[in-house]
Amino acid sequence: MLGREHLSISVATVIPFIVPLVFSGNVEYQLYYIAFLISVIVGSLTPDADCGGKPKLYYDFKIVYDIMIPLQKAVIIGFKNLSLNYELNLEHEVNNRHRGIMHSPIGILISSLILTLIVSAVVFLIYQKINMLMVSFVFIGLLFGQFLHLLEDSCTVTGINWKFPFGTKLINGKIYTFPKEKGKKDIRTIIYQQVLWIITVLLVLGFLFDIIAFNQLTLYPLIVVSVTFVWIFIIATSRTDYGFWYQDVKKIKAAKKTARKFSK
Ligand SMILES: [Zn+2]
Numbered sequence: 001m002l003g004r005e006h007l008s009i010s011v012a013t014v015i016p017f018i019v020p021l022v023f024s025g026n027v028e029y030q031l032y033y034i035a036f037l038i039s040v041i042v043g044s045l046t047p048d049a050d051c052g053g054k055p056k057l058y059y060d061f062k063i064v065y066d067i068m069i070p071l072q073k074a075v076i077i078g079f080k081n082l083s084l085n086y087e088l089n090l091e092h093e094v095n096n097r098h099r100g101i102m103h104s105p106i107g108i109l110i111s112s113l114i115l116t117l118i119v120s121a122v123v124f125l126i127y128q129k130i131n132m133l134m135v136s137f138v139f140i141g142l143l144f145g146q147f148l149h150l151l152e153d154s155c156t157v158t159g160i161n162w163k164f165p166f167g168t169k170l171i172n173g174k175i176y177t178f179p180k181e182k183g184k185k186d187i188r189t190i191i192y193q194q195v196l197w198i199i200t201v202l203l204v205l206g207f208l209f210d211i212i213a214f215n216q217l218t219l220y221p222l223i224v225v226s227v228t229f230v231w232i233f234i235i236a237t238s239r240t241d242y243g244f245w246y247q248d249v250k251k252i253k254a255a256k257k258t259a260r261k262f263s264k
Contacts, residue, residue, distance in 0.1 A: 001152050001177055003045055003056025005189045010044035010148040011037070012196035013231075016203055016223045023207040024214040035134055036141040043145020046111060047153075050102040064115065071114055072102055079165070092165035103153065104164035108146035115142055151231070155188075155238030173238030184246045192234050199226050 018037060021029045042064055048055040049068035058065045079094035079101070094101050101107040116139040124130050154160045159172020175186055203223070206212035212219060 001156055001175070001189065003048060005193075006044045006048075006149050006152055007041060007056065008193050009152055009189070009196065010040055010145055012193050012200070013148055013227060014040050014144070015197075016199045016227055017220075019200055019203040019207070020212075020214050020219055020223075032134065032137050036137045039138045039141025040145035040148075042115075043108075043112065043142040043147075044149050046115075046142070046146055047103050047108065047149045050096075050100060051098045067115065067118060068102075068111065071111060072096070075101055075107065075110055088166065090165045091163075091167045092161075094165050099153070099158060099160065101165065103150060103160055105147075105150070105162060106164075106166075108143060108150065112139055112142040112146060151235070155234065173235070174241045175238050179246075181246065183249050185249050185252055186245050187247050187252065188237060188245050190252075192230075195230050195233065196227070199223070199230065 014037065018033045021033050042057075042061050045055065045057040045061065046064060046068060049057055049065055050072055055065070057068070073096075076094055076096055079090075102111065116135060119138055120130060120135050123134075150160050150162070154162075154171040155173035156175045156177055157172060158177075159170050161168055161170050163169040175188055179185055203212070
């Protein structure tokens with residue numbers, strides 16, 4: 001999946017959780033949800049630092065990219081030289097390849113931890129104090145952003161080995177990152193973003209028309225259920241192969257143009 005697709009699907013997944021905080025009127029939340037959102041955005045691009053070429057991360061967050069490259073090397077050397085291969089009875093060799101260790105649960109955990117430590121160290125050097133709640137939000141944001149990246153890549157043909165390097169549990173779908181047929185585009189990634197954004201639109205309307213309130217106990221469980229439901233839809237449809245998913249690029253462009261006209 002392309003960087004910008006990772007970014008928009010991940011942002012559309014977490015925005016519903018932030019909307020109630022925005023409408024809560026409590027300014028103290030602001031700093032936390034902004035830090036969380038930025039961490040999710042960075043996290044959603046981080047695993048592709050292993051892709052060989054220059055990913056979106058390189059252009060948008062070069063500093064994170066520059067940290068990830070040696071970090072990935074260090075993790076690989078760690079696995080090779082600490083005889084972890086032998087001790088952990090690893091099924092796969094950890095080496096430098098795309099969708100290897102940095103595209104696995106253990107890899108995203110290590111990189112989220114190290115990136116959080118670096119951010120905390122820099123913040124501490126500047127302000128001489130540390131806000132543990134903020135640190136947790138940064139860590140959870142990075143981890144969740146990277147987890148979403150793995151989920152998204154699980155919808156593509158190459159898929160993700162969720163047990164890497166301890167075993168094999170390949171989850172994949174039928175979405176090609178680059179179209180199989182010239183002039184056609186798989187519209188699923190566009191549909192996924194739009195369906196996720198519907199949750200945000202409904203929430204905003206609910207708050208604007210006083211249908212929902214921030215201190216409503218059912219609010220967050222409802223958001224969790226809705227987002228999970230959409231994600232089940234995403235994973236399920238990514239495994240199908242209907243002709244409908246592949247539309248003419250020209251038609252898509254025309255539809256986007258009319259949509260833009262309407263919104264003006
Ligand atoms: Zn990826």
